[in-house]
Amino acid sequence: MVPLSPHIRATDAPPIPTARAWAAAYDGRAGPPLDLTQAVPGYPPHPALLARLAEAAGRRASAGYGPIDGEPALREALAADIARAYDAPVGAGDVAITAGGNLAFAMTMAVLAGPGDAVLLPTPWYFNHRMALAMQGIRAIPLPCRAEDGFVPDPDRVAALLREGARAMVLVSPNNPTGATCPPAVIARCAALCRAAGAWLVLDETYRDFLPAGEDPPHPLFRDPAWREGVVQLYSFSKAYCVPGHRVGAILAGPGFRAELMKALDTLQICAPRAAQIALAWAVEALRGWREENRLLMAARAAAFRRAAERLPGWRLDALGAYFAYLRLPEEAPGAMAAAERLAVERGLLCLPGPFFGPGQERHLRLAFANVEEAAIEAVPERLAAL
Ligand SMILES: Cc1ncc(COP(=O)(O)O)c(C=O)c1O
Numbered sequence: 216m217v218p219l220s221p222h223i224r225a226t227d228a229p230p231i232p233t234a235r236a237w238a239a240a241y242d243g244r245a246g247p248p249l250d251l252t253q254a255v256p257g258y259p260p261h262p263a264l265l266a267r268l269a270e271a272a273g274r275r276a277s278a279g280y281g282p283i284d285g286e287p288a289l290r291e292a293l294a295a296d297i298a299r300a301y302d303a304p305v306g307a308g309d310v311a312i313t314a315g316g317n318l319a320f321a322m323t324m325a326v327l328a329g330p331g332d333a334v335l336l337p338t339p340w341y342f343n344h345r346m347a348l349a350m351q352g353i354r355a356i357p358l359p360c361r362a363e364d365g366f367v368p369d370p371d372r373v374a375a376l377l378r379e380g381a382r383a384m385v386l387v388s389p390n391n392p393t394g395a396t397c398p399p400a401v402i403a404r405c406a407a408l409c410r411a412a413g414a415w416l417v418l419d420e421t422y423r424d425f426l427p428a429g430e431d432p433p434h435p436l437f438r439d440p441a442w443r444e445g446v447v448q449l450y451s452f453s454k455a456y457c458v459p460g461h462r463v464g465a466i467l468a469g470p471g472f473r474a475e476l477m478k479a480l481d482t483l484q485i486c487a488p489r490a491a492q493i494a495l496a497w498a499v500e501a502l503r504g505w506r507e508e509n510r511l512l513m514a515a516r517a518a519a520f521r522r523a524a525e526r527l528p529g530w531r532l533d534a535l536g537a538y539f540a541y542l543r544l545p546e547e548a549p550g551a552m553a554a555a556e557r558l559a560v561e562r563g564l565l566c567l568p569g570p571f572f573g574p575g576q577e578r579h580l581r582l583a584f585a586n587v588e589e590a591a592i593e594a595v596p597e598r599l600a601a602l
Pocket residue numbers: 254315316317318341387390391419421450451452453459462463464
């Protein structure tokens with residue numbers, strides 16, 4: 216074959232199909248398959264949102280190209296939502312809408328770095344972040360986060376690794392794959408360290424809607440107008456609004472960043488899907504109560520998972536939050552790759568092995584409990600115990 220790009224060849228294969236393929240050999244002996252691989256909410260979108268999507272999709276205007284950086288109504292609605300959640304003066308001018316959160320990350324990296332540059336990526340990492348960097352020839356510098364620290368980055372390590380000359384540091388909070396939340400003070404400290412090192416802080420807050428209510432905002436960064444010089448926030452509508460197939464995400468960034476981002480937006484997406492943007496512009500405010508109900512539902516699933524994990528001698532629940540549990544295998548169990556494959560083939564339990572999330576994860580499994588109801592979570596210990 217004529218050669219292909221070395222960057223794409225150096226990029227990992229999509230992990231979820233690999234894990235699902237293992238389950239093809241499962242014969243049903245332990246009960247119906249339990250799929251805890253993908254981070255999707257296991258409930259449907261709100262019916263009124265579906266009705267608005269259908270109505271918007273039927274409009275002739277929605278079939279045309281839209282504004283490069285998003286429908287003004289959605290930018291307004293999201294800015295108001297962020298201003299409220301972070302208690303900070305954020306406006307529609309800070310928001311660009313993207314065709315999904317993954318594309319938001321890839322385009323952000325296109326703005327911040329190029330082939331041969333490096334970006335600090337805490338491990339365990341979200342595999343698509345690592346893949347997006349590899350595709351663009353950007354080197355990921357792993358920043359190991361330890362279970363004993365609650366998978367929160369150690370600022371001393373951050374400072375040391377930033378000295379290697381990274382263009383940016385990535386933080387995912389609440390985290391995929393661990394579910395861990397980075398405390399506001401640590402996020403602020405990372406922002407200060409990045410600023411001092413001349414690096415950008417890229418915050419992926421896809422799961423922020425699932426943080427406990429009534430607490431302080433996720434971080435104080437947006438209260439200081441200087442955030443626009445060095446911080447970018449990424450968001451996804453996929454989870455909170457239950458519309459991953461409609462591909463809508465967002466980037467929050469200052470004017471200097473956004474001026475360059477327009478080139479990436481125009482080249483890579485032209486515009487984000489319009490019908491979904493129109494429907495979501497309504498949903499942000501109108502479905503606030505529904506989002507809150509789902510936050511409580513996810514918290515109940517997390518609590519059910521925690522109770523279930525107590526029935527698992529030898530296993531250690533190292534982290535839990537948002538959609539995920541990050542479980543440490545018992546000493547006598549095989550490594551995570553073999554364990555995940557055996558669980559799929561012999562017990563019909565599909566989950567992702569730690570090595571999909573970067574180096575040093577050979578003893579962990581990620582279980583996305585958001586996908587299933589509490590009754591199914593109850594069945595997890597029995598399936599895992601068979602290892
Ligand atoms: C941390 C994180 N960022 C981004 C995404 C992608 O979201 P989207 O569906 O908007 O591309 C996911 C999806 O799992 C995620 O976990």
